Amino acid sequence: MIKRSEKSYLxxxxxxxxxxxxxKPVDLNETPSQRKKRREKLEANPEEWNKxxxxxxxxxxxxxxxxxxxxRIFKNPExxxxxxxxxxxxxxxxxxxxxxxxxxxGKKHNVLLVSNSYDNAERLLLPYKMQLELNPxxxxxxxxxxxxxxWEAGEFTTxxxxxxxxxxxxQSPRGTKNDAKRPDTIIIDxxxxxxxxxxxxxxxxxxxxIFEALIPTRSVSEPLLLLVCGNIIAKYCCVTELxxxxxxxxxxxxxxxxGNSTWPQKNKPENxxxxxxxxxxxxxxxxxxxxxxxxxxxxxxxxxxxxxxxSSCEIVLAYSDPSTSNKDKSQGASxxxxxxxxxxxxxxxxxxxxxxxxxxxxxxxxxxxxxFEAEIYMVEENVDPRRVYIENNSxxxxxxxxxxxxxxxxxxxxxxxxxxIIPDSRKKPDKFFRVEGTLEPLNRNGYLIFDxxxxxxxxxxxxxxxxxxxxxxxxxxxxxDALEGGVWIIKSRTxxxxxxxxxxxxxxxxx
Numbered sequence: 001m002i003k004r005s006e007k008s009y010l011x012x013x014x015x016x017x018x019x020x021x022x023x024k025p026v027d028l029n030e031t032p033s034q035r036k037k038r039r040e041k042l043e044a045n046p047e048e049w050n051k052x053x054x055x056x057x058x059x060x061x062x063x064x065x066x067x068x069x070x071x072r073i074f075k076n077p078e079x080x081x082x083x084x085x086x087x088x089x090x091x092x093x094x095x096x097x098x099x100x101x102x103x104x105x106g107k108k109h110n111v112l113l114v115s116n117s118y119d120n121a122e123r124l125l126l127p128y129k130m131q132l133e134l135n136p137x138x139x140x141x142x143x144x145x146x147x148x149x150x151w152e153a154g155e156f157t158t159x160x161x162x163x164x165x166x167x168x169x170x171q172s173p174r175g176t177k178n179d180a181k182r183p184d185t186i187i188i189d190x191x192x193x194x195x196x197x198x199x200x201x202x203x204x205x206x207x208x209x210i211f212e213a214l215i216p217t218r219s220v221s222e223p224l225l226l227l228v229c230g231n232i233i234a235k236y237c238c239v240t241e242l243x244x245x246x247x248x249x250x251x252x253x254x255x256x257x258x259g260n261s262t263w264p265q266k267n268k269p270e271n272x273x274x275x276x277x278x279x280x281x282x283x284x285x286x287x288x289x290x291x292x293x294x295x296x297x298x299x300x301x302x303x304x305x306x307x308x309x310x311s312s313c314e315i316v317l318a319y320s321d322p323s324t325s326n327k328d329k330s331q332g333a334s335x336x337x338x339x340x341x342x343x344x345x346x347x348x349x350x351x352x353x354x355x356x357x358x359x360x361x362x363x364x365x366x367x368x369x370x371x372f373e374a375e376i377y378m379v380e381e382n383v384d385p386r387r388v389y390i391e392n393n394s395x396x397x398x399x400x401x402x403x404x405x406x407x408x409x410x411x412x413x414x415x416x417x418x419x420x421i422i423p424d425s426r427k428k429p430d431k432f433f434r435v436e437g438t439l440e441p442l443n444r445n446g447y448l449i450f451d452x453x454x455x456x457x458x459x460x461x462x463x464x465x466x467x468x469x470x471x472x473x474x475x476x477x478x479x480x481d482a483l484e485g486g487v488w489i490i491k492s493r494t495x496x497x498x499x500x501x502x503x504x505x506x507x508x509x510x511x
Contacts, residue, residue: 319486
């Protein structure tokens with residue numbers, strides 16, 4: 001009886017064989033000298049080598065950063081790199097192309113492919129075995145690779161003497177010598193699991209195994225390629241710990257900091273928009289932005305309620321953050337996960353009400369549209385006076401003056417509307433401590449309320465998830481940060497109104 005794992009393997013094998021049958025055929029009229037000349041030309045250009053020998057995988061032109069990544073690998077025989085490339089950016093496929101190129105051209109000889117389990121490692125090794133066994137172009141140019149000896153799913157050695165072995169985390173890597181050659185290539189792929197990332201002890205144990213058992217299988221005198229392919233799926237995981245020791249840790253998200261596709265040749269804006277529409281914000285951040293969000297330690301829940309008519313509030317304002325700089329501990333902006341935000345807040349009877357929210361990764365022009373939409377919302381709700389604040393510290397001012405302000409002026413003229421914009425030049429301390437100090441007491445005591453009417457709105461969903469994810473090491477705090485900015489201004493204004501003492505009148509003060 002075939003085991004489930006064996007059945008899955010056979011199904012994958014049949015699928016690969018079917019795809020291989022659709023590869024471009026070999027030119028049978030080519031002479032040996034022509035073949036040799038063409039092969040040498042391809043070997044001199046690895047990207048063209050990929051397109052010819054791995055045509056089934058090269059369905060899109062590579063991104064410049066993918067080409068640069070491969071150049072690093074080929075330039076440095078001794079190299080340790082961690083690739084935190086988003087889903088759909090071909091980190092495993094490119095690693096396979098690089099390893100096949102290095103082994104078929106005689107530069108590497110003993111490959112270990114390591115994953116979170118043996119079954120997963122064997123599954124990841126399958127495309128390598130398939131290419132070496134069935135790819136007609138590889139066979140024509142590099143000879144038959146399948147040997148008569150060991151040629152199994154999880155371990156095989158080519159006729160040229162190159163060995164490949166699948167290894168699950170925690171397994172003994174001993175006995176991995178290929179004759180006198182120790183492993184000179186270790187590919188660690190998909191090493192983290194969600195379950196293990198919930199337990200730091202399990203992660204520490206696995207990292208210890210990598211550094212104390214796996215890597216020492218190498219030769220001290222021969223160069224080692226150690227390539228780790230894995231997203232940052234938790235704030236503390238094997239990938240984050242391995243990255244601390246790597247020569248290079250490259251983080252590439254599905255979108256860049258401006259919301260553009262990082263691999264536009266493959267992933268079109270409409271496709272990305274569809275993914276974002278179908279996927280919860282937290283899941284999208286984790287799988288496509290290397291930004292795992294989890295329950296924070298500041299806000300356990302937020303409060304929705306029936307807000308009073310906004311025109312009845314004592315103070316109403318809109319506060320906005322163009323997210324153009326980030327001098328706080330959070331590195332969200334540099335990782336392409338910063339969000340622009342606009343919130344409309346009302347204050348009445350000691351309560352702060354959030355009536356309107358816009359929060360997303362978007363363009364500068366769309367952000368300016370939000371400012372006018374917030375103004376229109378307040379006009380329609382008979383709010384008077386109205387104020388629209390924009391965060392504009394010293395780091396942001398050049399961007400405000402050169403980009404945002406001209407866009408506002410242009411829209412003022414086009415729409416015939418004067419936007420009452422007020423730059424907020426407050427010198428702000430660390431983002432987390434501002435959010436915690438200003439908003440947490442209000443939220444805990446029931447004085448911060450989100451209007452029931454905006455529950456479920458996509459922008460409010462992002463705001464809620466960012467609020468619940470607030471912690472000192474959170475990467476994305478842009479929504480809560482904008483909210484804090486507006487609340488702080490309101491508190492400052494109300495504090496001035498409630499001050500009763502005057503300079504020179506201390507003798508009349510009563511305690």
